[in-house]
Amino acid sequence: MKYLYYPGCSLEGTALEYDLSTRAMMAAAGADLFEIKDWTCCGSTAMDQAGPLLPLVLSARNMALAEEMNTGEDILVPCSACYLNLRKTMEKMRQDPETLEKVNMILKEEQLHLEGRLNVRHLLDVMTRDIGPETVKSLIRDRLTGMVIAPYYGCQCLRPYAVFDDPETPVSMEPLIEAVGAEVHPWKMGGRCCGASHMNTKMDVGMALSGAVLHAAKGADAIVTVCPMCQINLEGYQRRISKSRDEDLTMTILYLPQLIGLAFGLSEKDLRIDMNLSVKEPFISKLNECRS
Amino acid sequence: MDLNFFGADKTRAEPDMLQYLLQPVQDMVNACIQCGTCSGSCPNAFAMDHTPRKMWRMVLTGRADDIFHSKTFIMCSSCYFCTLRCPRGLPLTEAMAALKCIAAKRGLAKYRQSTAFYDKFIQNIRRNGRLREMEFMTSYFATMKSPVIPFRFTALAAKLAVKRKIAIHLPKLGQGRLHTIFSKTEELESRK
Numbered sequence: 001m002k003y004l005y006y007p008g009c010s011l012e013g014t015a016l017e018y019d020l021s022t023r024a025m026m027a028a029a030g031a032d033l034f035e036i037k038d039w040t041c042c043g044s045t046a047m048d049q050a051g052p053l054l055p056l057v058l059s060a061r062n063m064a065l066a067e068e069m070n071t072g073e074d075i076l077v078p079c080s081a082c083y084l085n086l087r088k089t090m091e092k093m094r095q096d097p098e099t100l101e102k103v104n105m106i107l108k109e110e111q112l113h114l115e116g117r118l119n120v121r122h123l124l125d126v127m128t129r130d131i132g133p134e135t136v137k138s139l140i141r142d143r144l145t146g147m148v149i150a151p152y153y154g155c156q157c158l159r160p161y162a163v164f165d166d167p168e169t170p171v172s173m174e175p176l177i178e179a180v181g182a183e184v185h186p187w188k189m190g191g192r193c194c195g196a197s198h199m200n201t202k203m204d205v206g207m208a209l210s211g212a213v214l215h216a217a218k219g220a221d222a223i224v225t226v227c228p229m230c231q232i233n234l235e236g237y238q239r240r241i242s243k244s245r246d247e248d249l250t251m252t253i254l255y256l257p258q259l260i261g262l263a264f265g266l267s268e269k270d271l272r273i274d275m276n277l278s279v280k281e282p283f284i285s286k287l288n289e290c291r292s
Numbered sequence: 293m294d295l296n297f298f299g300a301d302k303t304r305a306e307p308d309m310l311q312y313l314l315q316p317v318q319d320m321v322n323a324c325i326q327c328g329t330c331s332g333s334c335p336n337a338f339a340m341d342h343t344p345r346k347m348w349r350m351v352l353t354g355r356a357d358d359i360f361h362s363k364t365f366i367m368c369s370s371c372y373f374c375t376l377r378c379p380r381g382l383p384l385t386e387a388m389a390a391l392k393c394i395a396a397k398r399g400l401a402k403y404r405q406s407t408a409f410y411d412k413f414i415q416n417i418r419r420n421g422r423l424r425e426m427e428f429m430t431s432y433f434a435t436m437k438s439p440v441i442p443f444r445f446t447a448l449a450a451k452l453a454v455k456r457k458i459a460i461h462l463p464k465l466g467q468g469r470l471h472t473i474f475s476k477t478e479e480l481e482s483r484k
Binding site for chain 2: 009047048054109159195198
């Protein structure tokens with residue numbers, strides 16, 4: 001398995017542990033990642049206000065660089081926001097040759113050209129359909145027996161493009177969680193919005209949405225995420241949210257490859273669990289029980 | 293409510309311009325049947341002054357003044373539930389984004405906090421190619437000139453600093469990493 005890897009800006013900063021744990025888990029599963037050389041920002045949701053062309057151009061630049069590398073057929077993206085931008089660009093470029101021509105006129109300034117032949121895929125898609133629960137099961141060293149995990153998908157890996165899961169009631173993480181011996185927390189919040197960048201501009205609304213997710217996860221040992229924005233909204237404001245809702249909503253939040261990596265016998269150091277903002281005692285002691 | 297950005301309430305000063313800019317958004321939602329599935333699906337509807345369904349009607353009837361005094365579109369968090377469920381298959385999340393774009397381009401004061409946030413993001417990318425999170429948040433705080441906004445983030449910033457997740461870079465000088473691509477895009481867009 002070979003992938004052209006697009007980490008995106010967050011994975012170099014506040015979500016560095018998502019990058020490192022993805023690389024470690026994917027290596028353990030026998031996949032090779034080739035980082036796209038000289039990649040730049042995908043545009044993120046910020047580009048919504050910059051007009052229709054610029055977000056396409058920014059994503060297209062990275063996809064053109066990936067095409068030049070010739071080392072795989074799929075672009076692998078762990079960040080849901082980057083994934084959606086690249087995917088949207090892929091779909092639009094395939095449907096609309098006129099805009100593709102315009103985008104290529106701009107890319108020419110950097111001696112780049114986009115054909116649009118590569119497929120853009122989210123990390124969860126690759127973990128579910130290329131690696132799959134059977135392979136995961138065969139690689140387990142420490143079964144996470146007795147752990148209850150709440151799978152949190154967020155929005156942009158599911159919608160609007162329903163590629164690998166049900167966009168209304170997602171289930172793709174469940175076989176992976178069960179494969180490592182853990183139980184799935186029963187809830188309906190997996191595909192609901194965390195508030196996204198409202199946390200920066202309309203904090204009370206952001207806290208209401210993230211708070212509802214944390215509240216519904218009560219009883220689980222951890223929430224697992226597949227997006228740096230969901231992760232920081234759920235882990236970064238727990239004390240403030242708990243205070244505003246007058247209930248204890250502190251809880252362990254992990255990235256999915258960290259959870260799977262732990263079951264593979266990778267160390268907390270390999271998976272950089274020390275960099276997460278919220279890893280709580282009950283989770284750590286259960287993990288140690290699983291290991292002994 | 294402060295609507296002054298450049299010294300005047302622009303939504304009232306330039307109704308024709310806003311009407312003109314609304315046309316592509318009208319094309320996007322032209323087939324709306326006012327069923328309200330979007331409103332029922334929206335996680336942020338509770339924080340909006342008009343529901344999404346009502347917003348599309350306002351767009352179709354060209355009520356620019358009401359639209360650009362409303363906080364509805366700025367409350368969209370791009371979760372795509374409405375787009376997914378719309379029985380007419382309309383690109384509703386994109387239509388919300390198009391309204392955000394008009395508000396940003398016209399510099400409407402009511403949306404200053406959100407547009408400043410994204411504007412600083414865009415400038416940061418143009419300069420550095422990849423986002424520098426610390427530099428971006430600092431420039432956002434500086435623009436907002438609010439004594440309280442930064443304090444909402446001090447607890448988080450302290451945690452991030454301890455984990456060495458925020459780096460302080462030397463500012464990049466010169467034209468900027470993505471300057472050529474940005475300029476060429478602006479040139480093509482202005483030709484339309």
